Amino acid sequence: MMAPYTSDYAGAMAHRPYHHGDLRAALLEGAERALAEQGPEALSLRELARRAGVSHAAPGRHFRGKNHLLDTLALTGFERLDTRLGEAVEEPGDPRSRLLALARGYVGFALDHPALLELMYTRKHTPSRPDELTAAVGRLVETVLRPVTEGQEEGSIAPGDPGTIALTVAATLHGLASYADADSLRELEDHLPAVVDLLMSGLLPR
């Protein structure tokens, strides 16, 4: 017979309330760690269960399957990214500084959680993704849309379909972040002001 809890680091501290305490959260946390350390391909439910000190079927109580866990993780990523961008947009200022803050936020997130960001967009492209994910993406676009319309109202941003403008900006941000964890990462941050200026002024000579 073995003791019910053989986990080596839990149990002695903080008086774990019952069973595990909060698997689900532990699984998500462990998944994010494993995701960052190894690829998303190497992530295994059984391994996560092992690290959490539970049996390999226990995760089934909290997630319908591996996809469900990954979708949930991606969803938390979108939420965190959205709040981060929301804060960046909050700060007042001219359009250039707000756009720069937005870009810094996006690229910063990509630097902090590269694997998560990749997972988020991998999941987004998956067939039959859950509605919650598409909704989260929609909220993200809306966060970018807000400063555009506001800038247009006060005449500091050129007129035109705000949807198209927001799409372009969001696409550029995502593209930058996408390149970020492939090429020189830190270097990109230094280039951000130049990129933003370019977006503001356009490619044509003035």
Place this chain on the structure above:
Amino acid sequence: MMAPYTSDYAGAMAHRPYHHGDLRAALLEGAERALAEQGPEALSLRELARRAGVSHAAPGRHFRGKNHLLDTLALTGFERLDTRLGEAVEEPGDPRSRLLALARGYVGFALDHPALLELMYTRKHTPSRPDELTAAVGRLVETVLRPVTEGQEEGSIAPGDPGTIALTVAATLHGLASYADADSLRELEDHLPAVVDLLMSGLLPR
């Protein structure tokens, strides 16, 4: 005892030369098909072998493992995308039309092979990717860089670090393509001219 080749569609036509003829190519082709139909997660070497009518270990003669096959597939993707963009850039014209052609090429590729494009960038971000992949990405950036420097020489594109400009353009293209197979796909193609105009003129009112 079974006949050596139980595949149902092969053998009667075109006189297959020997063993299989060209596994490797058949595997890559099958992988791309499976990739497009289902996700990249569902892709299985054994299933590919089955479809090709060979034993489950035969692919091992042509690819060191699953990763090697996927890397190879991604590499062909980069090569095809690069030639497509190269052709788009070949056509002479003012910067706007060339940029539009570039954007059409990139988004068109994304529309034709959405799963492949995703695989390409997933593989690009993988730790310890093969040098050939990074080289292929470099060639892609160079293809975008060329019209930028040419445009600057003839004064039709604003001065500035061409690397930054090319990065911004490439990032926007990739971001657009990345959003393409998530949101309304066909719709995006109609918006491309507006996006290009925006990139050319900038966000600031003129």
Place this chain on the structure above:
DNA sequence: CAACAATGATGGCACCGTATACATCCGACT
């Protein structure tokens, strides 16, 4: 024509994801 290298087949191993049946524990209700 004989030896060799390339290609494919067979079988085995460890691991994975998932489903089912069983055990345990918390909390709520009478």
Place this chain on the structure above:
DNA sequence: AGTCGGATGTATACGGTGCCATCATTGTTG
């Protein structure tokens, strides 16, 4: 207070997968 139900975790089993070692066949080449 005591019991019962549902939530959580366990035990076990099945089919599938990637990879490896070994054996068989085929095409080529000296």
